[in-house]
Amino acid sequence: MRMKNKPKYFYRIFLPFVIVGVLAVMLFNGFAYFFSKNSFEEQIIKEKQENVVQTMNTFEQKLQAVDYSFNSYVYDPSFEQMIQQPLSASHFDIYRTIDNRLNYISTFGPNQTTAELVSFRGNWTINQNGLKQLDQKQVQADYADYLALPNASTWLKKADAKEIQLVKKVPLMKTVKTGALIIHIPIESLSSLVYKQAETGSMSIYNQDGQLVFQSGDQKSDAVPQSILSTLDNEKYKQIGVLESDGEGKFAYSKSVYNSWIYITKIDENEYAAAMKPTVIGTVLMSIVMLMLIVMIAYLSSNYFSKPIRELQTIIPKSKSGTFKDEFELIGRTIRTVLDQNESLEHRVNGQVEQLKTLFAINLFHGRKTEDEIAEELQKFGYPVSWSRLYAFVLQVDHVDAKKYTSKEKDVLSFGISQIMTEIIEEGERLAPAAIDSKTQAVILIGHEPDEQQNAALLQSYAEQIQQTVKELFSISVSIGISRSFEKLSESDQALDQGLSALKYRLKVGKEAIVFHDAMFDASEVKTSYYPKILENRLFEAIKLGESDKAKEGLDILLADLFKRNRGTHELELNIMRLINNLVELIQLLGMDSLMVKDHKTLYKSVFEMETAEEVEHFIKGTIVYPMIDLMEERESSQYKTISDKIVHIVQHEFDTKLTLDVIAGRLHYNPNYLSEIFKKELGQSFSDYLANFRYTMAKKWLKETDLSVKEIAERLQYNNSQNFIRFFRKLEGITPGKYREQNRFDGTPANNE
Numbered sequence: 001m002r003m004k005n006k007p008k009y010f011y012r013i014f015l016p017f018v019i020v021g022v023l024a025v026m027l028f029n030g031f032a033y034f035f036s037k038n039s040f041e042e043q044i045i046k047e048k049q050e051n052v053v054q055t056m057n058t059f060e061q062k063l064q065a066v067d068y069s070f071n072s073y074v075y076d077p078s079f080e081q082m083i084q085q086p087l088s089a090s091h092f093d094i095y096r097t098i099d100n101r102l103n104y105i106s107t108f109g110p111n112q113t114t115a116e117l118v119s120f121r122g123n124w125t126i127n128q129n130g131l132k133q134l135d136q137k138q139v140q141a142d143y144a145d146y147l148a149l150p151n152a153s154t155w156l157k158k159a160d161a162k163e164i165q166l167v168k169k170v171p172l173m174k175t176v177k178t179g180a181l182i183i184h185i186p187i188e189s190l191s192s193l194v195y196k197q198a199e200t201g202s203m204s205i206y207n208q209d210g211q212l213v214f215q216s217g218d219q220k221s222d223a224v225p226q227s228i229l230s231t232l233d234n235e236k237y238k239q240i241g242v243l244e245s246d247g248e249g250k251f252a253y254s255k256s257v258y259n260s261w262i263y264i265t266k267i268d269e270n271e272y273a274a275a276m277k278p279t280v281i282g283t284v285l286m287s288i289v290m291l292m293l294i295v296m297i298a299y300l301s302s303n304y305f306s307k308p309i310r311e312l313q314t315i316i317p318k319s320k321s322g323t324f325k326d327e328f329e330l331i332g333r334t335i336r337t338v339l340d341q342n343e344s345l346e347h348r349v350n351g352q353v354e355q356l357k358t359l360f361a362i363n364l365f366h367g368r369k370t371e372d373e374i375a376e377e378l379q380k381f382g383y384p385v386s387w388s389r390l391y392a393f394v395l396q397v398d399h400v401d402a403k404k405y406t407s408k409e410k411d412v413l414s415f416g417i418s419q420i421m422t423e424i425i426e427e428g429e430r431l432a433p434a435a436i437d438s439k440t441q442a443v444i445l446i447g448h449e450p451d452e453q454q455n456a457a458l459l460q461s462y463a464e465q466i467q468q469t470v471k472e473l474f475s476i477s478v479s480i481g482i483s484r485s486f487e488k489l490s491e492s493d494q495a496l497d498q499g500l501s502a503l504k505y506r507l508k509v510g511k512e513a514i515v516f517h518d519a520m521f522d523a524s525e526v527k528t529s530y531y532p533k534i535l536e537n538r539l540f541e542a543i544k545l546g547e548s549d550k551a552k553e554g555l556d557i558l559l560a561d562l563f564k565r566n567r568g569t570h571e572l573e574l575n576i577m578r579l580i581n582n583l584v585e586l587i588q589l590l591g592m593d594s595l596m597v598k599d600h601k602t603l604y605k606s607v608f609e610m611e612t613a614e615e616v617e618h619f620i621k622g623t624i625v626y627p628m629i630d631l632m633e634e635r636e637s638s639q640y641k642t643i644s645d646k647i648v649h650i651v652q653h654e655f656d657t658k659l660t661l662d663v664i665a666g667r668l669h670y671n672p673n674y675l676s677e678i679f680k681k682e683l684g685q686s687f688s689d690y691l692a693n694f695r696y697t698m699a700k701k702w703l704k705e706t707d708l709s710v711k712e713i714a715e716r717l718q719y720n721n722s723q724n725f726i727r728f729f730r731k732l733e734g735i736t737p738g739k740y741r742e743q744n745r746f747d748g749t750p751a752n753n754e
Contacts, residue, residue, distance in 0.1 A: 021291070033280070095131050119179045147169070147177065165184055167182050168180065210229050224251060229262070251264050309331065360432065365392075389485040393462070478512070482516045577604060579620070
């Protein structure tokens with residue numbers, strides 16, 4: 001394990017881990033040692049008690065055997081007679097009998113036990129040395145102490161004697177004692193009676209008088225304190241037990257019921273240590289192993305747990321390192337910074353919930369959300385997650401005067417309308433409104449009723465309230481288109497298209513319309529298409545002739561008829577485009593290049609984006625027809641001030657004659673070459689090209705609007721034969737006149753292509 005170059009946070013994990021582990025091991029092994037020591041002490045004390053009891057039993061077995069054998073001998077009928085009479089060498093048989101009996105009794109005692117019989121009346125004694133005659137002085141000198149004993153049977157030990165004696169004064173049952181039986185047991189022979197397991201300690205035996213009868217071991221170091229002996233004299237103590245003396249240790253004892261001797265041994269502290277030694281060694285070894293494991297685990301764990309810290313540290317920009325106590329402080333500081341930033345961001349997000357709701361609605365209308373994302377957003381914003389029907393509610397301003405409202409004021413107007421929608425429509429029945437463009441607002445309405453008619457009535461009520469409020473506050477009119485019902489918010493983009501499509505119906509119904517998409521498409525109306533060709537011809541003739549009042553009146557009649565007779569908005573749009581296209585061709589035909597719109601696509605797009613009949617009518621009149629009428633009036637009033645205008649006027653009215661530049665030059669009294677140069681300079685093309693193009697334009701007009709045959713058209717346009725006309729037409733148009741007529745007939749009549 002490499003401990004060098006470890007970062008601070010490693011040691012902040014490693015050291016506490018090791019310290020806690022060491023403390024845990026110490027506490028565990030300490031408790032284990034404590035409980036083990038107590039257990040061993042109890043076991044040793046128990047063993048000592050057993051040893052003492054076993055030793056006592058062994059001693060008493062021998063002593064009682066001798067005592068009982070004496071008793072059996074004393075109660076022999078011949079014994080009392082023998083103890084009364086004197087003995088001499090002539091009484092050898094009696095002597096031998098007594099000696100044999102004494103030897104027999106001696107065998108019941110420990111080794112070297114001897115028996116002695118003394119007759120005070122016969123003045124003799126028999127022991128291991130044989131028969132000995134006594135006189136009264138010897139009896140008084142040697143045996144007076146025995147006669148003074150209070151009991152007939154007594155175990156005693158004389159001071160400094162190396163033996164213990166059992167003295168029985170006989171006869172036992174008589175007051176006058178005529179003799180004594182004495183058992184001599186050497187002290188040294190008692191050692192063999194000590195229980196072998198007790199040999200490790202000192203065993204002491206005290207008689208009933210507290211006199212030391214026997215002691216194994218060192219008499220000084222193993223001496224039993226007098227306080228212990230005094231205590232044991234008290235009868236309240238049990239026969240077997242353990243006593244503890246202050247400063248002297250513990251003693252295990254056993255009190256004999258037979259002769260009241262006390263068998264006692266000291267429990268040495270060294271015995272505890274010896275018994276605990278294997279346990280201590282095992283505990284130390286186990287502690288060492290556990291400490292090594294703890295250090296290893298601490299190292300590996302610290303290295304493992306510090307790995308995420310190291311990885312986090314690599315993410316922290318170096319510029320943020322600065323001064324810090326350790327890596328934890330650096331990471332904590334960085335996390336607090338991130339949390340503060342997140343909290344600030346959260347406050348900003350919470351403050352912009354409405355903007356986020358609006359963004360959610362915009363994304364729905366543009367089809368940018370999946371079903372899972374929609375469900376998550378609904379829950380996040382607290383919107384209803386279940387409904388019966390959904391509707392796209394599309395509001396559009398009918399007309400905003402650009403001179404009256406600046407761009408900024410238009411934004412304020414749009415915001416104001418959005419707020420009106422928010423206030424009128426209850427929150428649980430809508431999502432947030434969204435601005436589709438500068439004039440259009442849309443909102444998803446939530447229908448909780450399964451009945452379509454009830455939902456439609458509620459939508460109608462909301463639409464009327466919004467229209468009225470907007471008109472009162474801003475003095476402008478708005479129209480509202482309502483989509484078909486749908487069930488999934490992911491279909492909101494299609495519903496928006498339906499709402500916008502419904503708003504196109506304003507071309508028929510005018511401003512302040514409330515249009516349901518379902519109401520637009522009546523099967524009987526969709527396929528009806530009508531174009532007032534006769535009224536268009538009258539309008540174009542009035543324009544050509546410069547008849548201003550008649551042209552304006554004709555335009556009003558044509559537009560009114562066009563809007564009235566076309567019931568479908570799609571067909572109405574197509575026919576409006578057809579009228580504008582024909583007007584553009586008329587401009588080209590009349591040579592009014594100054595009125596030409598440079599970008600026809602922009603022109604058609606502008607018309608297509610118009611939402612009301614008033615806007616379309618205003619555009620056609622103000623941008624196309626009225627300027628044409630004014631220019632024609634100007635031409636008539638100036639009587640063709642320019643030569644080119646005169647030539648153009650002649651061509652437009654006499655194109656179907658054999659018209660040449662020479663004919664016109666003769667009529668205008670100019671040189672043909674001069675007229676050719678002037679015409680080309682002012683109109684940008686030669687006279688012959690202009691005449692051919694005008695005739696080509698008239699040919700297309702007749703092919704579309706008349707039943708004249710190709711041959712008749714060729715003749716009227718002064719072609720020598722129809723083949724020349726067909727080749728010329730195919731060269732410019734790319735198809736034959738007959739094919740062109742088939743592709744561009746509006747009235748559905750059979751084409752005359754002959």
